[in-house]
Amino acid sequence: MMTPINIAATSVVLLLITGLSAGLLRRNQGLLIRVSFILSALASFMATASGIWTVKNGITEKIILPIGLPDLPFHLRLDALSGFFMTVIGLLSFFVSIYSIGYVKGFIGRRPVTRLVVFYCLFIAGMFMVTLADDALFFLVSWEIMAAASYFLVMFEDEKVENRRAAFLYMVVAHVGAIAILLSFGVMAGLSAGFESFSGFTFDAMRQAQFPVEWATVAFLLAFFGFAAKAGVIPLHVWLPEAHPVAPSNISALMSGVMLKTAIYGIVRVTFDLLRVFPWWWGAIVLTLGLVSAIMGVLYALMQHDLKKLLAYHSVENIGIILIGIGLAMIFTSFKMPMMAALALIAGLYHTLNHAMFKGLLFMGAGAVLHATHERNMEKMGGLIRRMPWTAVFFLVGCISISALPPFNGFVSEWLTFQAFLLSPSMPNQIMKLLMPMGAALLALTGALAAACFVKVFGVVFLGHSRGHHNQNIHEVDWSMRAGMMMASLTCLALGVLPTFFIEWTDVLSESLVGAKLSASAAAGGWLWLTPIAPERASYSGIIVFLGILAAYGIVYVVLHVNPGKIHRGAIWDCGFEKLTPRMQYNATSFAMPIRRIFGFLFLIKEDVQIKKAPHPAFPKRLHYFLRVRDRFWFWIYMPFTAAVFWIARKAGRFQQGRIQTYLIYSFLTLIVLLLVKSL
Amino acid sequence: MILLILLGVPLFAAGVLAFVGDRRLAPEVNITGSAATFAAGVALALQVYEQGPMTAGGNFFFVDAFNVYLAVLTSFVSMTTAIFSRRYMRREREHGRVGHVGMRFYHSMFQLFIFAMLLCLLTNNIGVLWIAMELATLSTVLLVSLYRTPTAIEAAWKYFILCGVGIAQALFGTVLLYFAAEKVLGEGGDALLWTNLSQVSDKLEPTVLSLAFVFLMVGYGTKVGLVPLHNWLPDAHSEGPTPISAVLSGLLLNIALYALVRCKTLVDGSTQSHRAGDIMMWFGIISIIVAAFSLLRQKDIKRMFSYSSIEHMGIATFAFGLGGPIATFGALLHMLVHSLAKSSIFFTVGHASQMHRTQEMDRIRGLIKGNPLVGWGFILGTMAIIGMPPFGIFTSEFLILTATMKDAPLMTPFFLLGLGVAFAAILRKVQFMVSGDAPSYQKPMKAAHLPVLVHMALVLLLGIYMPDFLNQWFHKAVEILK
Amino acid sequence: MEGIVVEILQVTVLIALAPLFAGWVKMVKCRLQGRTSPGLLQPYRDLKKLFSKDIVLAENASWIFRFTPYLVFGTVIIAGAVVPILSTDLPLSLTADVIVLVGLFAIARFFTALAGMDIGTAFGGMGSSREMMVASLAEPAMLMAIFTVSLLCKSTSLTRIAEVISSAGFIAKPSLAFAFLAFVLIAIAENGRIPVDNPATHLELTMLHEAMILEYSGRHLALIEWAGMMKLFLFMAIGSALFFPFGIAATDNIAGIPAALLFLVLKLGAAGVALVLIETGLAKMRLFRLTEFLGGAFLMATLGMLSFFILE
Amino acid sequence: MDLQTVSQINGFLAAFVLLTAFGMLAQKRIYSLIHLFAWQGFFLSVNTAIVAYVAGKHHLYISSVMTLSLKVIVLPYILHILVVKLKIRKEAETLVNIPATMLIGIALVIFSYYLTAPVTELSSLITRSTIAVALAVVMIGMLMMITRKHAVTQIIGFLAMENGLFFAATSATYGMPLVVELGVALDVLIAAFIFGIFFFHIHTTFDSLDVEQMTRLKEGD
16 A cells, blocks of 8 residues: 555665675676665665655654564554655665766775675665654664664774774764664653553653653653753764764765764654653753854864865754754743744754755765865865866755855755744743844854855865865766765755745644644745745845846856957966966965954864975975864863773772682671671 | 483483593583483473472472573573583694693583582582582582692692681581571471471571571671672682683572571571671672672683672672562572673683683783684674673663662662673673784684584573573572562 | 836946946046046047957966856946835835845855956966955854844835835934944945955955956956946945935835936945045055954944844 | 480590591691591481481481491491592691681671570570570581681581581481482482592693682783
8 A cells, every 4th residue: 555654664675685685786886886776875865755745745644563662562653754854764765876887986996895785775774764763762773773784884994993983982972872762762651651661651641741840851851861962962963073084985975964964863863752841941952062063063173174074074064053043932932932933943854954965975075076176175185177177066056055055955944044033032031032133143144154164165175276285087977976966056056945835744743743833924925935934034035036036147258258358378477476386375274263262262183394404594495384173172071981981990890800719708708798788 | 310310311421421530532422411411301390380389309309490591591591501521622732732631631520510419409408519519619620720830730739728618617507507407496407407497497596597697697607708708809800720710600600699598598587687688799799899890800711700700790799689579580680691691601601711722811812813713703702791781681680770779879879880891891802802813912712602502592582582481490490589 | 127227227227327337436536646637538539449359368277267257246236226225116125134134245256256266377266266255254244234124113114115215214223323334334345445445456365256257357347337336336236225215216216216316426425535535545455464454344234233122 | 225325325425526627627747638528427417317316307317327328338448449549648738727726616606596595595406506506506617617728628628518417407407308408418418429520630730739720810900
C-alpha cells in the first residue's frame, strides 16, 4: 500500500540492502559505484517524496515492527516533524548520491571503495531511521548506527594519524552525548509510565505524560547536552572541525549538511513534542548558546586556511543560527505567543533546510576542488575559476547563500530570524526585551563576518593567480559531480526566491508544534510577497529582487552596448608596478588579518616574524612569518577533563601492584569488613 | 539420559585425548567431542523447554531454565573455541611455544574443564557445585602456565593461590549453609540439594545464612573476579593460551556468577531482606568503576580485555543484586551476549597477536589491511563489547540501566561513568590497532573464520531481535530467581 | 497606476541627481578649503569621459570582474526603487524592507570585493580585506540603528516608518537622536568618506574602496563611480526617510511630488554641507582606529535602543 | 563415655588444633612447619573419630581415616620430598615480625568467636563450641599465607585453612555428606599434585621458591 511511511520504510530497507550487499560487487568497483549510488539516490528520492507528502497533507502514520525487545518492539512513526527532516536529509543525500558517482570514482584503486559504499548507505539509512523512530530504544539504536557509520567514514583514510585522532574524538563525544540522551529518555519514561513496564519508553507515552517541571528540566538539560554534543554547539564543538574535514568530501557534505540536523530534530522533538510545557529560561539557554556558537563559529572559520576545516566551522555558526530561531520559538511558546513562536520556529527550520542545501553544496564544491587539485590548503590555490568554471559558479552560489545575501536562500531564513527578534518587545519579561536586540545585532555581525569569510574563500580559491605549484592537469569535474552541485544550487535559488511556498508547506508543522499557522499572514500578499506578520510590518519578495537586479543589469548592459567601446586585454596595471608575482597576492591569512587583529583576544594566537638580516635593515633578505591560531575551549574544557581521567586511572592502577600477599590482604580485609558490616 | 551424555562426553573425550596426545587428529577429536556435547546440550534444552524443570540421577542432577541455557551456552562456546583452537594451537605449535606434552595436556584438560563447568551447572548439590568449581579451577591452572614463561607461571601461581583461598571461604559458607539446612531438612545429602533448599529457604535460619553468604560472596566473588578480589584475573586471562582466555573470560566467570546467584536466592529467601542484593550491587558498581579506569592504561591486548571482562561481570553482578524482573532479565541476557562477544574478541585477538608475534598493542597495527576478517571481526566485536547498538550488549545494558534508574537512581551516574570511560578506553586502543597500514613485521595467516562470524552474527541478532523461546526461558529464569 | 509613475520618477531622480549631489559636495569642499571648484557638473563630465573611453582589461580578469559593475549598478537602482525619496506610494516598497536594503548593499559590496581579488594584485586583496572588515563592523551598528527606529514604528518597511514618523511628529525622542548619530557615522563609513576612507586619495596604502576598483577602466569604472554617487545619495535619502521624513509625499498624493522634490533638494543641500564640515574637520584615521569609530556608532545605536526601552 | 568428657576431650583437641595453628604462624623452619601441619591433621582425625563414635556417624570414620592418611601422611610426605628435592635450606622469613603476627592471630580468634557466637547458640551439638576455633584456624591459615614469602609456607597455610574448614564441618554439623567429603578430599589431592608441579616450575624458572620475585605482572607506572 502506498502510504508515506511505507515508502520511507522501503527506502530505508533499500539502503540497508544496498549497503550490506555491496560486498557482492567487490570485484567490479566501477559497476559497484554506479549501482549502489544510483540506488541510494533512488532511496533518498523516495524518502524525500514521502517526507514532502507527509508534511503537505499533515499525515501521521505508525508502524510497529516485530523486532526489538519482546516487550518493547521498534515503533516507527512518520509525522509532520519527522517528515520535514526526512525531506531535508533525503534531498541532500539525493544530490550527494549523484555527486558521489563521480567523486568516488577517484578512489578506485587507491582506497577500499567497498567500505565507503557500505557505510555510506548505512549512514543515510541511520539518519532516516532516526527521524522515523518513535521509541527511545529504536531512536538510540538508529542514532548510534548513524554515529558508528559516520565514524568509520571519518576513519576512511585511516593511515593518517590525525584522521584516527579525529575519528576517536568524534566517536567519544558522540557516545557521551548518546548516554546523556539515553538518560533523559529514561527520566521521561520513568515519569510517564513508571519503570514497571517498557511502555514508558515509547514516545506516545511521553506525549501523554505530565512532567513536574523540575524533572522536565533535568530531562531537557540532559537531552540538550546530548544533542548539542552532536550538533557541535560551542563549547562541545571541538570534535567537529577535526572530524568533518578528514572524511571524504561527499561524506563531509552529508555530515555537515544533514547529520547535524538530526540533533536539531532531536531538540525540537524533545522540547516541542515530548515535553511540550517549559519555562522561558530553557529557551534563553538555547538562544544564548546559539548566539555564542554563531559568532564564535564564524570567527574561528575566518582564521582557517584549510578549506574544509573552514566550512566545518561554518557549520558550527549555522547550527548556532538555527538554535537562535528555535530558542526564540521556545521563549515565545513559554510566554504563550503561538504566532510569534511559529515565526521563530519556521525561521529556524527554514534555516535548517537552507543550511543543508548550501553547506552540502559548498562541501561538494570543496570536494570537486580537492578532487582536481588534491589540495585542501587554500594558501596553495587560486585562479581555479579559469580551470573549473562550472564548479566556480556553483561554489559562488553556495558562498552567496551562506553569506545571507539576497536573493538566495540563506538570506530569507536570517531575515525571518531578524523579524522574530524584532517581535521581542511584546514579551512580558523585561530583561529579555532588553537583551533581544543585542542578539539581533550579534546575528547581524555574524552575517557580515560570514560574508567577509566567503569573499576570502572564493577570492583565494577561485580568483587571482594560483599560489601553489602550477600543475597543468587541473580540469573541470565530470558530469555527475556537476549535476549534484547544480541541483543543489538551483534548490538554493528556488528556496531563496519562493519562500512563501515553503511556509505554506510547513503550516502543519508549526500548527502541530506551537499551535499557529504562519501562512495565514505570511503569504497574505500572495505568493509573491513574504509578509511574516503583516504587510505593513515587514515584507520581502525574493523573486522581485532577483528579477529586478537581472532587469537592471540587462537594461544597463543593453544601453551600454548599443555602441560599445572596444575592450583591450592588457597586462595587469597594479599602479604601474611591473614585477608582480602570485606570491604578492593577498592569501587567506593576510585577508583575515584585520579581523584577527580586532577579535584576537578570543583566540590563542601565536605569531612571530623572523627577519633574516641583510646589509641594510630596510631590505631584509628573507622574512619568515609564523602564525598559529588555536581554540581556547580545547584548553579550557577538554584538556583538564582528560587529565583528570588519566589521573584517576593511574590511581586505579595501584590496585594491581603485583605482590600476591597484597592481593591476599585485599581478600582478607574484604572478608573482615563484610563480616563486620553483617554482624553490626 | 541426555544429561549423562552431556556430562559423559567431555569426560570421555578428556580421557581419549589424554591418550591421543599430540597426534594429527587430536584437534578434530577435540572438535567432535565438544560438538557432541553441544548436540547433547541442545537436546537437553529442548527437553526442558518442552517438559519444564527436571531432576535426574536420583536428585543428583537438576535442570531448570536458568542453568540449561547456561549449559547450552557453555557447550556452544566451548565448541566454537575448539574449532578456533585447531588453527590457533597448530600455529603455536609451529612457533614452538608448546611441546607435544603440552598439546596432550592442553586437549585433555580442555575437555576436563568443560566437564567441570557442566557439572557445576547441572548438579543439584551445593556441595558438589563447590567441588566442581574447584575442579574447574584446578584443571585450568596448569593451562594458564602452559607456556612456562616466568610471567605465565607467576600468573598461574596467583590464580591457584588466590582462587584456592577464595574457594576455601566458599566452602566455609557451604558448611554454614548445610548447618542451617540440616536443622530443617535433617541430616544427610538431601540437606544440600538445591531442589529441597529452594523449597524451604524461608525456614532457614537468617543469621546463619547471612553469615554464610558473606563467605560465599567472597569465595565465589573471587572467581567471578569482582573488585577487590579480582587481582588474579587479568594475569591469568592474559598469560594463558588464547582459547583458554576465551573460555575463562567467556564461560568460567559466568559459572561462578551462576553459583553466587543460586546462593543469593537462598539467602534472600531466608533473610527476607535485600541485604545480599545490596552487597552484590556494591561489588558490581565498584568493579565497573575500577575496571573501567584500569582499562585506560593497558598495554597488553589480552590484559585489556580481561579488565573489560571484570567490568562486564561487574555489570551482571550489579544487575542480579538489583533484582526485579527487568534487571534480572537484563543480567541473564548480559551473561549470554557478553560471553559470545568476549570469546569472539579473544579469537580475533589471538590471531592478531599471532600475526604480530606480540601482545603489545603498540606493535599491533593495520589489522584490516592485514587480514580483513580479523580486523573487522575485532573492531565490530569491540563495538559490541563497548555497548554500541545494534549489538546485544547495548540491549542488556539498556535494560539494566532502566532498572537502575528505577530502583537505585543514585547508582546511575557511576554506572554510566564506568560505561563511558570503558568505551573511550577500549576504542582508543582498538581503532589504532585495526586501522592504518600493515607493518612490515606483520605475518599473514589463515584465521579461523567460522567462530568469529557465528558469534558476531548471534550478538547482532540478539541486539535487534530476541527469539521467543529465549524470551520465555529468561522469563522462567526470572521467576526462579525471584 | 500612478505608483508606477512615481517609481519611475524616483529612479530617474536618483540616477540623474546623484552626480549633481556629488558635485555639490565637491564644490562646497573646495570653497571651504579655499580652492576653486571644478563646478557643480564636473561629475557628469567625468562619467561622460569614462563612458566614451575604451576598456583596458587585465588579461586574467574573469567574468566576475566584468559582471560586477553592472550588478552593483543594478542593486543600487533596486534599492532606489524601495527608498521613499519623494513619495511613500511605492508599489515596489513591499519588495524590500530596510533589512533587505542592507542586504542589497551587502551583495554589491560582496561582488566588489571579489572583483578586487579577481586580478590577483596586492592592492586589490588589501582593499577587499579592509572593506569587508569595515563592513562587518558597520553592518551590525547600522541594523541596530534601524532596529531602534523600527521598534518605535513597529515596522521595518521604510515607507511605513516614514509614514509613521511624519504622521506623529515625535522628533524629539532620545532614542531617535542616538539612532541618528549612529546612522551618520555609519553612512560615512559605508560610503567611504573621511575619516574612514578618502575617495580622493590615490596613495595606495591608505585606500580601501579605491584599492578594490583600481583595475577598472572605461564604462566599468563609470558604472562603479556612478553607483557610488547613487549610494551616497541614497543614504542621505534613507536618513531623511528615517529621521526627517517631513515633505515626503504620502500615498495617493501625486500632487505632493513637486514639493517633495523641493524638500529633497533642500535636505540634500544641508546634508552635503554637513558632510563637508565633517570631512574637512576630521583627518583620515588609521585602519585600526576604525574599530573605535564604528564601535562608537554601535554604542550610539545601542544607547538608542536602551533609551527606547527605558525612557519611552 | 558420657557427653561431658567427650565435649571436654573435644575441647582439648580443638585447643591443640588452635595451638598448632599458632605454632605454624610462629614457626620459621620449614621442616618444623611440616611437622606441625602433620600434628594438626592428626588432632583433627582423632577428633573426627571421637565425634563419629559419640554421634554414631559412620561416614565420619571414613573421613577421619581419610584425614589421617591424607593430611598426616601423604601431604606431609609430599611436602617433605619436595623440600628435600628442591634443597630448601633457607628459613622461611616473614614479612611482619612474629610477635605482631601473634597478636593479629589472637585478635582473629576473638573476632571469630564473636562472629560464631550466634551460630553456636543455635547449635545443639556437643561440638558446637569449637566452631569458633575452626573459623579462627581458617583465618590464621590465611594470615599465614599473607605473612610468608615462601611458596611452600604459603601452601602449608593454604592446607591449614583446608584443615580449619574440615574441622568446621565436623564441629558444626558432624561432617558434610560423604560425597562432599570425598570430593573435597579429591580436590585437595589434585591440588597437592598441582602445587608439587608448581614448585618445580617455579624453582626451575626463578631458581628459588621465594614468591617475592613473582611481581612482574602489574600495572606499570
